[in-house]
Amino acid sequence: MNFYDYLVKLGLQEGYNVIIHSSFKKILSAFPGITSNEVFTSLKKIVGLSGSIIFPAFTYCYKKSSGEYEIFNYADSKSKVGFLSEEFRKEKDTVRTLSPTHSFALWGKVTSFISEFNFPESPLGKGSVLEWLTKQENSYVLMLGTDFSSLSYGHYLEIESKVPWYDFSPWDYLNVLPIGVSVxxxxxxxxxxxxxxxFIKFEKFLDDKKLIPKLSKDLLQSSLIKITVLYDNGIKFFKENFExxxxxENxxxxxxxxxxxFISC
Ligand SMILES: [Zn+2]
Structure with a gap:
């Protein structure tokens, strides 16, 4: 089975809008010698221009109260969320959004709705690429060799379900300020x-309910989860089990x- 067939078997189809989290190392273990370009070609061929391919290309360029910090630059700031995401955002036919902290790399249908000038003050909430995905039919999260600890959509769920800390920054100890910095x-x-x-607790919850379609090949375990499934179950789960x-602890x-x-007295 080649990578293209693997994606089809997993359930990927024409017209799907997919946000992808990936471990290239795991993909390589199952498809030795595969290149990033071959990965992108397969994805594009399947979803087509009526669908969308979205990679987070986060750079976390926050202002800090002390010490040095990076300044976001559209052309040069590297994605910090994986090899494939960095390769994808450099592709010629990809649009990269200008959020200094949570930029996305976009291809296909989504680029008719979201331009590079998408940089909402709520980077993963209202007005974000994740909100756009939620409003589309046929939106999916594709996990290639990763688990829910990389589920960006979980942050959207935190905001939507208003977990107690949804607008609280826990990064004070790293001197991070709630301010994005770009050129x-x-x-x-x-x-x-x-x-x-x-977020792996939420994954386990969905897993127990058999709501995550999975496909394994060697060390690569992948899943394709419908956004409506994440949203409908997530809002309830996050409200009731935020703790x-x-x-x-510690x-x-x-x-x-x-x-x-928010929790201990
Ligand atoms: Zn933690």
Whole structure:
């Protein structure tokens, strides 16, 4: 089975709008010698121009209260969320959005609706690419060798379900301010996404309900999850189980900050 057939078998179809989280290492383990270009060609061939391919190309260019910080630059700022996402945002036919902290690389239908000038003050909430995906039919999260600890959509769910810390920044201990910085200037941000490690609890919840279609090949385990499934189950789960979304005590300073402020007395 080649990579194209693998994606088809997983359920990917023409006209789907997909946001992709990936481990290229895992993809390589199942498809030795495959190039990033071959990955993109297969994806584009399947979803076509009536669908969309979206990679997060986050750079986290926040202003800091002390110490040095990076300044976002459209052409040169590298994606910090994986090899494929960095390769994809450099493609000639890809549009990169200008959010200094949470930029996205876009291809296909989505580019008729979202231009490079999409940089909402709520980078993963209202007005964001994630909101656009939520409003489309046929939107999916495609995970290629990753788990829910990389689920950007979880941050959208945090905001939509208004978990207690949805607009609280837990990154004080890293001197991070709720301000994005780019060569064009600074942008005050309404929400700063926090730690996402324990979104795997939500994954387990969906898994137990058999709501995540999966396909394995060697070390590569992938899943294709419909956004409506994430949204409908997520709003309820996040409202009722927000506490379980925090890392265990004393293992994560960001989650400890949130626990201290919103949970323990
Ligand atoms: Zn954490």
């Amino acid at each position: 064009d200037g600074i942008q005050k941000l309404k929400e700063i996404p926090g730690c996402s490690k324990n 379980s979304l925090l890392c265990s 293992t994560c300073p960001a989650c400890d900050q949130r626990r201290k402020k």
